[in-house]
Amino acid sequence: xxxFYTKFFLILGLFVVIGIIVPAWMRYLxxxxxxxxxxxxxxxxxxxxxxxxxxxxxxxxxxxxxxALTVKHLGVRxxxxxxxxxxxxxxxxxxxxxxxxxxxxxxxxxxxxxAFSMAFYGFLVKxxxxxxxxxxxxxxxxxxxxxxxxxxxxxxxxxxLTLIFVALVAGIxxxxxxxxxxxxxxxxKGNEVRVSYLGIxxxxxxxxxxxxxGCFAGLGGxxxxxxxxxxxxxxxxxxxxxxxxxISLLSGVGNLNFVFIGAIxxxxxxxxxxxxxxxxxxxxxxxxxxxxxxxxxxxxxxIYNSAxxxxxxxxxDSNPGVKHNDS
Amino acid sequence: MDGVLIxxxxxxxxxxxLYLVALGLTLIFGVMKILNIAHGSLYGFGAYTxxxxxxxxxxxxxxxWGVYLVLIGSAVLVGIILGxxxxxxxxxxxxxxxxxxxxxxxxxxxxxxxxxxKLIFGTSPYFAYQPLNLAGNFSxxxxxxxxYYLIFISVAVISGFLLWAVMNMTKFGRFVVAVMHDPEISxxxxxxxxxxxxxxxxxxxxxxxxxxxxxxxxxxxxxxLAVEVIVASFAxxxxxxxxxxxxxxIGALIVGIxxxxxxxxxxxxxxxxxxxxxxxxxxxKPQGLFPIEEERRI
Numbered sequence: 276x277x278x279f280y281t282k283f284f285l286i287l288g289l290f291v292v293i294g295i296i297v298p299a300w301m302r303y304l305x306x307x308x309x310x311x312x313x314x315x316x317x318x319x320x321x322x323x324x325x326x327x328x329x330x331x332x333x334x335x336x337x338x339x340x341x342x343a344l345t346v347k348h349l350g351v352r353x354x355x356x357x358x359x360x361x362x363x364x365x366x367x368x369x370x371x372x373x374x375x376x377x378x379x380x381x382x383x384x385x386x387x388x389x390a391f392s393m394a395f396y397g398f399l400v401k402x403x404x405x406x407x408x409x410x411x412x413x414x415x416x417x418x419x420x421x422x423x424x425x426x427x428x429x430x431x432x433x434x435x436l437t438l439i440f441v442a443l444v445a446g447i448x449x450x451x452x453x454x455x456x457x458x459x460x461x462x463x464k465g466n467e468v469r470v471s472y473l474g475i476x477x478x479x480x481x482x483x484x485x486x487x488x489g490c491f492a493g494l495g496g497x498x499x500x501x502x503x504x505x506x507x508x509x510x511x512x513x514x515x516x517x518x519x520x521x522i523s524l525l526s527g528v529g530n531l532n533f534v535f536i537g538a539i540x541x542x543x544x545x546x547x548x549x550x551x552x553x554x555x556x557x558x559x560x561x562x563x564x565x566x567x568x569x570x571x572x573x574x575x576x577x578i579y580n581s582a583x584x585x586x587x588x589x590x591x592d593s594n595p596g597v598k599h600n601d602s
Numbered sequence: 603m604d605g606v607l608i609x610x611x612x613x614x615x616x617x618x619x620l621y622l623v624a625l626g627l628t629l630i631f632g633v634m635k636i637l638n639i640a641h642g643s644l645y646g647f648g649a650y651t652x653x654x655x656x657x658x659x660x661x662x663x664x665x666x667w668g669v670y671l672v673l674i675g676s677a678v679l680v681g682i683i684l685g686x687x688x689x690x691x692x693x694x695x696x697x698x699x700x701x702x703x704x705x706x707x708x709x710x711x712x713x714x715x716x717x718x719x720k721l722i723f724g725t726s727p728y729f730a731y732q733p734l735n736l737a738g739n740f741s742x743x744x745x746x747x748x749x750y751y752l753i754f755i756s757v758a759v760i761s762g763f764l765l766w767a768v769m770n771m772t773k774f775g776r777f778v779v780a781v782m783h784d785p786e787i788s789x790x791x792x793x794x795x796x797x798x799x800x801x802x803x804x805x806x807x808x809x810x811x812x813x814x815x816x817x818x819x820x821x822x823x824x825x826x827l828a829v830e831v832i833v834a835s836f837a838x839x840x841x842x843x844x845x846x847x848x849x850x851x852i853g854a855l856i857v858g859i860x861x862x863x864x865x866x867x868x869x870x871x872x873x874x875x876x877x878x879x880x881x882x883x884x885x886x887k888p889q890g891l892f893p894i895e896e897e898r899r900i
Binding site: 322325329375378379381383387389390394395397514517520524554555556557558561562564569572 | 717
């Protein structure tokens with residue numbers, strides 16, 4: 276087996292073991308963090324081509340609400356059906372909005388994605404009959420293969436399911452990063468005009484990236500809904516999108532799969548900060564974010580990389596990590 | 603007829619409020635090419651400082667009309683204290699970065715400042731209605747409005763005029779315009795960039811704080827008010843074209859009147875009307891209504 280797969284299955288196994296030994300509340304945090312990691316991986320993909328989406332909460336909220344509405348109105352609780360519905364909602368919303376936003380870059384991209392997510396937030400709050408307004412919607416426990424989850428182990432089964440989806444996403448991210456498409460994204464970030472002079476339709480590539488990221492966001496949102504059992508319009512608020520941007524930034528765009536480590540770190544920092552200094556958790560998050568941007572713009576990946584460099588100089592060449600290198 | 607008048611009045615009033623905040627935002631973007639999310643926090647600090655100082659001033663047996671000066675004074679105070687700290691401490695590091703990095707950095711700053719605000723002013727609401735009540739009411743057709751609305755609108759108009767005058771009539775203003783168009787050449791001509799940046803950021807901060815201070819008598823000042831204002835003023839600035847003052851005014855009027863119409867006729871639409879208008883205008887004019895021309899980078 277290639278070294279990536281060895282590492283991949285080792286880490287996956289490690290997560291299963293962690294899921295077995297840690298207390299339930301910690302496993303729950305871990306599950307939520309992984310869901311957010313999936314959503315943030317979409318933001319990260321866009322960051323790779325230099326675009327900041329300050330409205331990715333929309334696509335995850337679309338996924339979450341699609342799941343909740345399917346359960347509520349169609350009575351389908353089968354997890355293997357409702358999660359794909361969430362993914363479809365993410366893809367659909369990202370495709371429609373992507374058609375518009377893929378024309379924009381930089382600030383305008385950030386602002387218009389944010390505008391759409393805030394409009395969606397307004398819709399979710401006001402469409403009381405459909406979405407339950409600010410009360411949100413409850414999602415009853417799902418079924419797997421037509422039968423209820425084993426009693427007492429529901430959370431664990433959901434954790435494992437989430438883990439399977441995470442593994443899927445991680446595999447896709449790993450492949451994408453090393454594919455021509457992945458390099459194209461970096462090219463767009465580096466210099467879009469040159470890329471288009473090479474005969475590549477940049478806008479279409481951006482749209483495709485946007486749809487893929489919407490797909491991840493829908494998946495993450497659907498899983499979030501199933502795992503937390505309750506959703507409300509706040510899922511689409513712009514500060515939530517800001518959190519996803521934060522996760523991707525903390526993780527570093529150099530290696531897309533670091534997004535899961537970043538997500539777990541953020542979730543735990545937040546929970547601990549929230550329980551010990553409830554009025555200061557935002558400050559702690561913001562402070563860490565500023566420190567990262569100023570001192571380690573490549574995020575955790577950069578920290579890991581330089582640590583690995585110091586330990587074993589040969590490790591550096593085995594990872595085609597991207598160094599920040601702008602024109 | 604009354605209905606139209608009410609909508610116009612409410613719209614213009616809301617526009618004045620947005621304009622004050624958007625003015626600083628667009629000025630800072632024009633000069634430094636940084637979209638400052640933390641601008642909302644400056645607005646929040648303005649509101650809290652204004653409210654606390656007004657409450658303090660009203661307890662003394664001073665000249666009652668002085669509260670308006672207190673509002674202006676608190677805005678200037680917030681601007682000249684926080685502006686330089688933020689610019690020198692944080693923003694300065696990101697002038698050479700690409701556009702998205704400062705965006706994220708100012709978002710982080712916004713999170714930090716939000717909690718600093720809670721630490722300083724606590725979480726209980728402030729009610730500083732003295733300036734509102736002092737001026738009394740006036741009738742406009744059949745409708746009665748607080749005179750304070752007019753004061754507020756004049757503050758916005760005067761601020762816009764002052765900024766225009768400084769930009770067009772003083773040496774400093776010409777320097778700023780030069781830096782806006784080409785920082786490198788203006789630096790080569792002997793303009794001290796850090797000084798210009800510091801000054802513009804402080805002026806922008808004063809405008810944001812002014813918006814906050816003058817809004818505080820009309821609402822209860824509570825935590826989280828910074829979050830609401832920032833997205834709306836983004837919409838204004840983006841509609842008007844980033845970096846353009848007249849654009850900000852037009853954008854504020856559009857958003858203000860659209861919102862007032864929505865509030866009176868389609869209350870369900872209120873929350874997302876602003877964003878729909880913004881998205882609609884950006885679809886037709888991707889750079890906003892009055893964009894600043896930029897050359898292509900190859």
